[in-house]
Amino acid sequence: MPAKSALKNAFPIILLTIVVTVCVSLLTYVDSITREKISAQEDEAIKALLTEMFPEMSRYEFEDDIYTVYSDATKLGYAFLAIGKGYGGDINILVGLSDAETVKEIEIISQTETPGLGTRISEPFFTDQFAGVDINDITLSRDGGKIDAITSSTISSSAVVEAVRDTALEKVKQLEGNN
Amino acid sequence: MGKGKFAKEFAKGLILSNPVFVLALGLCPTLAISTSIDNALGMTLAVLIVLLGSNIIIAAIRKYVPNITRIPIFIVIIATLVTVVNLIFHAYLPDTYEALGIFLPLIVVNCIILGRAEAFASKHSVIHSIADALGITIGFMLALLMISFIRQVLGTGSLSVFGIDLFTLPILGEHPIAIFILPYGAFLVIGLLMGLFRRTGVMKGE
Numbered sequence: 001m002p003a004k005s006a007l008k009n010a011f012p013i014i015l016l017t018i019v020v021t022v023c024v025s026l027l028t029y030v031d032s033i034t035r036e037k038i039s040a041q042e043d044e045a046i047k048a049l050l051t052e053m054f055p056e057m058s059r060y061e062f063e064d065d066i067y068t069v070y071s072d073a074t075k076l077g078y079a080f081l082a083i084g085k086g087y088g089g090d091i092n093i094l095v096g097l098s099d100a101e102t103v104k105e106i107e108i109i110s111q112t113e114t115p116g117l118g119t120r121i122s123e124p125f126f127t128d129q130f131a132g133v134d135i136n137d138i139t140l141s142r143d144g145g146k147i148d149a150i151t152s153s154t155i156s157s158s159a160v161v162e163a164v165r166d167t168a169l170e171k172v173k174q175l176e177g178n179n
Numbered sequence: 180m181g182k183g184k185f186a187k188e189f190a191k192g193l194i195l196s197n198p199v200f201v202l203a204l205g206l207c208p209t210l211a212i213s214t215s216i217d218n219a220l221g222m223t224l225a226v227l228i229v230l231l232g233s234n235i236i237i238a239a240i241r242k243y244v245p246n247i248t249r250i251p252i253f254i255v256i257i258a259t260l261v262t263v264v265n266l267i268f269h270a271y272l273p274d275t276y277e278a279l280g281i282f283l284p285l286i287v288v289n290c291i292i293l294g295r296a297e298a299f300a301s302k303h304s305v306i307h308s309i310a311d312a313l314g315i316t317i318g319f320m321l322a323l324l325m326i327s328f329i330r331q332v333l334g335t336g337s338l339s340v341f342g343i344d345l346f347t348l349p350i351l352g353e354h355p356i357a358i359f360i361l362p363y364g365a366f367l368v369i370g371l372l373m374g375l376f377r378r379t380g381v382m383k384g385e
Contacts, residue, residue: 011245012245012247012248013248015243015244015245015248015252016248016251016252016255019252019255019256020255023255023256023259026259026263027259027262030263030266030267031266034266034267034269034270037270037271038266038269038270041269041270041273045273110277114357114361115334115357115360115361116355116357116360
């Protein structure tokens with residue numbers, strides 16, 4: 001009975017193929033019903049962050065990783081994401097500029113710094129120092145800049161400072177290149 | 180058989196075969212996400228869906244699965260369920276999704292799931308596998324809640340669940356013991372609880 005034993009040998013392969021096909025179909029289906037919801041949620045999150053930074057915002061445009069924020073026809077400023085190499089991983093920072101030179105505000109979106117020490121980079125007493133500062137002056141005060149580091153969290157503090165400054169300089173250059 | 184067996188398979192997961200304290204399975208997510216009650220409940224929900232689904236499917240097809248393709252088939256089923264849970268959490272529970280981070284997709288390699296598939300669901304009926312999944316998940320939840328409660332209260336000095344502040348301790352609220360929120364705090368708490376349970380004889384090692 002060669003035919004029967006061939007079928008028997010092929011059975012594991014056939015079964016695995018069936019299982020994989022069913023699983024992939026299921027995943028495609030779940031992806032199709034959740035995709036819209038997920039991207040809407042991400043848009044919503046960005047919009048909430050931008051509105052917090054630019055309360056008069058009515059719309060924004062997103063191009064080349066830069067959000068340009070408008071109130072009707074007036075340009076309010078720019079915002080972009082900066083990623084700092086912190087003590088415990090990446091620090092994601094949303095940086096808002098009121099024009100091509102001045103920081104409007106920064107907001108720490110996510111971070112995994114040491115609780116009680118590095119996590120204080122999210123607190124207003126630290127982030128408020130960036131408001132209105134020229135992007136060339138974003139350096140820790142011990143290096144001659146305008147931002148005071150948090151006591152015993154120098155690595156987290158300088159990660160934020162460097163990420164904000166370097167990304168801001170890079171984005172401003174990019175903006176000038178576009179014009 | 181019947182009802183008595185169902186209850187027995189269910190109850191064993193709670194204490195005698197508690198996944199964390201006795202079987203010492205799933206310690207990686209336990210260490211990582213037991214920093215707050217919210218995370219513990221989110222993780223429990225994810226594990227419940229995946230474990231219940233994988234136990235039911237694997238028990239249902241157990242008679243047709245040849246031994247040599249057993250593991251790939253189990254892994255494909257588990258990975259599919261985890262991805263589904265991942266997408267659904269991302270879409271409908273964004274805060275929990277954010278808090279659990281990488282540990283949500285990592286349920287794929289959580290040894291509780293494959294462990295139960297191999298040790299139980301592939302040898303027992305669907306009904307008993309459901310009992311097993313429920314018992315093990317609740318045992319997992321009890322362990323997570325216990326560890327999270329201790330870590331959250333000592334590490335932050337207060338307890339809040341889903342944004343509702345339940346209480347703040349007088350001195351700890353001002354000066355929380357941050358070590359309990361950090362990863363080594365988890366080792367400390369799990370080790371001490373495990374020791375305590377063995378010493379008092381509530382749980383015995385297998």
